[in-house]
Amino acid sequence: MTTSTLTPPRLREFPLPDVGEGLTEAEILHWHVAVGDRVRDGQVVCEVETAKAAVELPVPYDGVVHSLGYPEGAAVAVGAVLITVDTAPEAGEVGEVGEAAAPPESGERKAVLVGYGVAPSRTVRRTRRTTAVTAVPAAAPVPASVVRAERPTAKPPVRRLAKDLGIDLREVTPTGPDGTVTRADVQAAAAARTAPAPAPEPAAEPVPGPVPGPVPTVVAVPGETRTPVKGVRKATAEAMVRSAFTAPHVTEFLTVDVTRTMRLVAELRRDPAFEGLRVSPLLVTAKALLTAVRRNPGINAAWDEANREIVQYENVNLGVAAATPRGLLVPVVKAAQRRTLPELARSINELADTARAGRTAPEDLRGGTVTITNIGVFGVDAGTPILNPGESAILALGAVRERPWVHKGRVVARQVTTLALSFDHRVVDGELGSRFLADIGAVLERPKRLLTWS
Structure with a gap:
């Protein structure tokens, strides 16, 4: 495996391998490591779901996790970089473009770049994940580029139910002990999604502006449940x-x-x-x-x-x-x-x-x-x-x-x-x-x- 021309030799990239015959992508179910964790060659770092099975992926390097390429729930193309490992962390921090970065000032936490790796016929996207919630002022709205670091607590069967129903656990209000999402919570969220929305109140005056084009809508039918096929x-x-x-x-x-x-x-x-x-x-x-x-x-x-x-x-x-x-x-x-x-x-x-x-x-x-x-x-x-x-x-x-x-x-x-x-x-x-x-x-x-x- 070769490293990227923009990545120093000490940073080793681990792309998503072809884990199944004829497969082109996989979905990240769960990360077992976070940025800054030390990993060893052969250690399972994440679990992905292909079109055939759930697979645990081991990283082939010793070192410290420098960045995670995708959040949980993301669909990743074969060949896209899943994780980058700093194989010589004792040599100092490495910046986002491969240059040695200055140590952070006292009390400041470094934002970690999480890249959506390049894949054939895909658009390159990059988002930033911050390791400190205090980096965003409490009164300011959280920007879309900040990935929520907390993972909702739920048992595997509940996660499976949410996945089958197309429900994002981060949007479910938990009612279980210690903030655990229960099966009833997921079912309630699914029912709420399919329930007819109340009719909006008429506006006092029409707002001038361009006339939008036709927008396709999905009409929820009472008693009907739609499950994404994937x-x-x-x-x-x-x-x-x-x-x-x-x-x-x-x-x-x-x-x-x-x-x-x-x-x-x-x-x-x-x-x-x-x-x-x-x-x-x-x-x-x-x-x-x-x-x-x-x-x-x-x-x-x-x-x-x-x-x-x-x-x-x-x-x-x-x-x-x-x-x-x-x-x-x-x-x-x-x-x-x-x-x-x-x-x-x-x-x-x-x-x-x-x-x-x-x-x-x-x-x-x-x-x-x-x-x-x-x-x-x-x-x-x-x-x-x-x-x-x-x-x-x-x-x-x-x-x-x-x-x-x-x-x-x-x-x-x-x-x-x-x-x-x-x-x-x-x-x-x-x-x-x-x-x-x-x-x-x-x-x-x-x-x-x-x-x-x-």
Whole structure:
């Protein structure tokens, strides 16, 4: 990493890295340091939220924080300077333009320049943050360039609610102990924002001046709540639209008797090898999918539009769709075909837990080649799943229900489910897709095929 030509060598700039595949910006959730704090190489200095996950960023330098590039809540472009560290603070203070600054006079506090780093196709903005409230006279209005240093006190769930509702916590009147913002405070602020404004009193006389142009207005409708779409939900919406209108989707359905699979699930839950792990029909279905990929390797491929080629993958990087408070995430089990059943269970459990906690590492969201989603947990029998961009197949597992079924020549009650497979018809033709889906169903109908087909 090189330093800016306007920055002396002792001041090291740390730009926002590319923390996710295809991401261009991130939002600063929380600063863990302030100007003047001493930091060490590898210390987490801030938490940012990308379109896929919340990520903690460590600084790669030892020294003292010289400036913070953005306030909390700001959207930062990849490559913009997040933080500047003085790596030789014992050499004296450094001014805003890189010259050695004279020490402040007695009783005076230095204003710290907080720059909005240069980013492609963005306007350069700079604001000043003062470290002393007394620097602004009490009787004078606070200028817009002064960034409020105090961070409202609120629990993480309350902050998440405020973020989802588009509420700035700094504008909420706290009613909790010690000035803490509560969930009720956030909901009241949201209700107040959507409530119809009282009609203004007519002015005594018209004020001469230019006639303003038309101003777009948003009319609040009673009982209607509007939530800004951003972060994970925005990225998911864009990806699904891109996939739906780019890849020619074909969806096939297969209804399967999974009575033997449900017995196997019950046995595995009692097996010491799975102690402490959640075992569900999804686990066995994932293993059946991996077995079917081995028998039908053409399914583990993707369409390269730029080169007009089909890319065949050696490893099966299995994406497992997880519903989270932040939206749909698809963490990926890398080289899933190499894992034993207990190892696969552990990986799925860990990725699902971190996804729901909003702590999925960016590398765990990259590189998927085929995806599985369990819509059965919501009581849904079947659906038409949309492909993740860059993949050619996605399998949806429906609810397992007891149904009348012909078994050994008689109609009896059996555990039955419906599988839905969507695939990219540019890569996967009907024969390949049908054989792949049939193999998955065959394994779920007779799980011992996991051994005989190995």
